[in-house]
Amino acid sequence: MAYVRTVRTGSGATAVQIVHGSRRGARDIEHLGSARDEQAIEALKAVARRRLAGGQGELELGLDPETVTTVGSGPLQIVSTRMAPLWDALCTAYDQLGFDDAVAGDEVFRQLVLARIIEPTSKQDSLRVLAEAGVDAISYATLKRRLQSYADDAWRAKLAAACATHAGLGPASLVLYDVSTLYFEADAGDGFREPGFSKERRLEPQITIGLLTDASGFPLMVEAFEGNRAETTTMVPTITAFMAAHHLADVTIVADAGMISDGNMKAIEAAGLTFILGAKTPDIPYVVTEWRRKNPDEPVPDKLILIQPRPAGPSDKRRDQVVYYQYTADRARRTLHGIDEQIAKAEKAVDGKIPVKRNRFIKLVDAKKSVNRALETKARTLAGWKGYITNLPEPTPEFVIGAYHRLFQIEKSFRMSKHDLAARPIYHHKRASIEAHLTIVFAALAVSRLVEDRTGWSIRRFVRTARRYRTVQINAAGQLLTAEDPIPEDLQEALTRIHRRERAH
Incomplete structure (x- = not known):
C-alpha cells in the first residue's frame, strides 16, 4: 500500500512524499522534493501519482491547457540545480563584510573566495567546485588574467579597509599579531621562498606570513615576507602600514614573547604605540625572589599576581612600563x-x-x-610563573592578562587558514601568484570567521551540512518550476543568523 502526502517543513515550504506501508505497520518514506507555490506543489504531486501508477496515464499538472505540451512517459527535465542555502549564505557574509564594494563588484574574486571555503583546491579545479555549486563560473583564461590583479598591494589594502570597518577599530583598539610559515616542495630558494626557521623543523624553502587580527581573532591584514626573515622583524612594518592605511593614531599591540626583541620594543615606543607583550624571564624576577624570601615555607597561592614597575630613566626614550607576574598551579x-x-x-x-x-x-x-x-x-623556581609587560598607563592586571590570553584567537585563525582553507600555496611558484593566492585565502578567512561568529558552528561543519541541500528548477510541461530540499531546523537557524545584518561579536 502506498499513498501521496504533503508535509510542512521547518522553512515553511511544503514537502511532497510517497509513503510505502505494509500490513505489519512498517513504513518507507520517499521524498520527492519541496516547494512553496501551489503550481510547483501540484507538479510534485503529479510526479508522485505518476510513480504510483507505474508510468501509466497522463501527467496532470493543473496548468493552463494552452501552455501544456505532451510530456510522454519520460521523467521531468531538471533545468538547473544549485547549493542555494550554502552559496547564498556565503554571498551574504561576503557582502556584509563590504568586500563586493571594496573590489568594485569583481565576480571572479567572489567566486574564487567562496569556492575556497566550499572546497580548497587549485584555482583550475575551483571551476569544478563552482559548477557543482550550480554557479555560472568564469573561464580558466579569465581566471588567470584576473589573478594578477589580486597580488597588488592596493587590492589587499581595500580588503583590509573593509575588515577594519567591520571590526569597528578605533583609537587604542587591541590588535593581535603573530607569524607562521608556509613551506614549498622545492629544492632551492629563489629570494622569496627561502629556507629559514621552521616550528615544524622543515628544511624546505618557505615564506613567512604575518597575520594581524582584532581582539576576537577577526583578520585585519596579512603580509608575506621572505622565508629566512626573522619573525621579530615582521611585526612593526605590518602594524605601521596598517595604521597608516586606516589613519589610526594608536593601537595596543598584543603579541607573544617570542615576537619581541630589543629592536621591536624600541620601534614600538618610537612609533608612540602601546603594547601588551609576553615578558621573557631569563632570570628569576626580583618580586618573585622577594615573595619567596618573605614566605619561605608557604606554597604559592594559585593565581597570585606580583607587580614589578619598570619606570623610565632620564635617558630612556620610552614610557613607564610595568610587568605583571602571575602564578597558576596548573601551569606549574x-x-x-x-x-x-x-x-x-x-x-x-x-x-x-x-x-x-x-x-x-x-x-x-x-x-x-x-x-x-x-x-x-x-x-623549578620559575615553574608556574608567566610575565606580561605593558606600557599602558595604569592598567589593571586582569585587563593585561586577559588581553594576552586572547592570542589563542589568532592561533585559531592560523589553524583555519592552514587546514580548513589550505593556505599553503602548493600550485604557485612566482611571488605574484603566491601573493594573489594569499589575498584569496585572507578574504576566505574573513568570511569564514564571520560565519563562525554568527552561527556558533565551525566553518567545516557549516559547509558540510549546508552543501547537501539544493534548489532545483524543473521543466514541467513547458513551465519552469522550482523545488527545494527541506532544511532542518538547526541549519535554518544558522542561515537566519547569517542573513541578519547586525554584527554578532
Whole structure:
C-alpha cells in the first residue's frame, strides 16, 4: 500500500512524499522534493501519482491547457540545480563584510573566495567546485588574467579597509599579531621562498606570513615576507602600514614573547604605540625572589599576581612600563612534569645509559658531562610563573592578562587558514601568484570567521551540512518550476543568523 502526502517543513515550504506501508505497520518514506507555490506543489504531486501508477496515464499538472505540451512517459527535465542555502549564505557574509564594494563588484574574486571555503583546491579545479555549486563560473583564461590583479598591494589594502570597518577599530583598539610559515616542495630558494626557521623543523624553502587580527581573532591584514626573515622583524612594518592605511593614531599591540626583541620594543615606543607583550624571564624576577624570601615555607597561592614597575630613566626614550607576574598551579604542574622528564633523561645520558641528545639540563665541559643542577633549580623556581609587560598607563592586571590570553584567537585563525582553507600555496611558484593566492585565502578567512561568529558552528561543519541541500528548477510541461530540499531546523537557524545584518561579536 502506498499513498501521496504533503508535509510542512521547518522553512515553511511544503514537502511532497510517497509513503510505502505494509500490513505489519512498517513504513518507507520517499521524498520527492519541496516547494512553496501551489503550481510547483501540484507538479510534485503529479510526479508522485505518476510513480504510483507505474508510468501509466497522463501527467496532470493543473496548468493552463494552452501552455501544456505532451510530456510522454519520460521523467521531468531538471533545468538547473544549485547549493542555494550554502552559496547564498556565503554571498551574504561576503557582502556584509563590504568586500563586493571594496573590489568594485569583481565576480571572479567572489567566486574564487567562496569556492575556497566550499572546497580548497587549485584555482583550475575551483571551476569544478563552482559548477557543482550550480554557479555560472568564469573561464580558466579569465581566471588567470584576473589573478594578477589580486597580488597588488592596493587590492589587499581595500580588503583590509573593509575588515577594519567591520571590526569597528578605533583609537587604542587591541590588535593581535603573530607569524607562521608556509613551506614549498622545492629544492632551492629563489629570494622569496627561502629556507629559514621552521616550528615544524622543515628544511624546505618557505615564506613567512604575518597575520594581524582584532581582539576576537577577526583578520585585519596579512603580509608575506621572505622565508629566512626573522619573525621579530615582521611585526612593526605590518602594524605601521596598517595604521597608516586606516589613519589610526594608536593601537595596543598584543603579541607573544617570542615576537619581541630589543629592536621591536624600541620601534614600538618610537612609533608612540602601546603594547601588551609576553615578558621573557631569563632570570628569576626580583618580586618573585622577594615573595619567596618573605614566605619561605608557604606554597604559592594559585593565581597570585606580583607587580614589578619598570619606570623610565632620564635617558630612556620610552614610557613607564610595568610587568605583571602571575602564578597558576596548573601551569606549574605541567612545567614541573616536563622538567622531571628532562632531568631523568639527562641523568641517564650522563650515566651513559642512553645517547646524549638535545637536553638543556646537560652541561658539557670539555668531554665531561654533568647535570646542570643550577639550571634545574632556576627552572623549578620559575615553574608556574608567566610575565606580561605593558606600557599602558595604569592598567589593571586582569585587563593585561586577559588581553594576552586572547592570542589563542589568532592561533585559531592560523589553524583555519592552514587546514580548513589550505593556505599553503602548493600550485604557485612566482611571488605574484603566491601573493594573489594569499589575498584569496585572507578574504576566505574573513568570511569564514564571520560565519563562525554568527552561527556558533565551525566553518567545516557549516559547509558540510549546508552543501547537501539544493534548489532545483524543473521543466514541467513547458513551465519552469522550482523545488527545494527541506532544511532542518538547526541549519535554518544558522542561515537566519547569517542573513541578519547586525554584527554578532
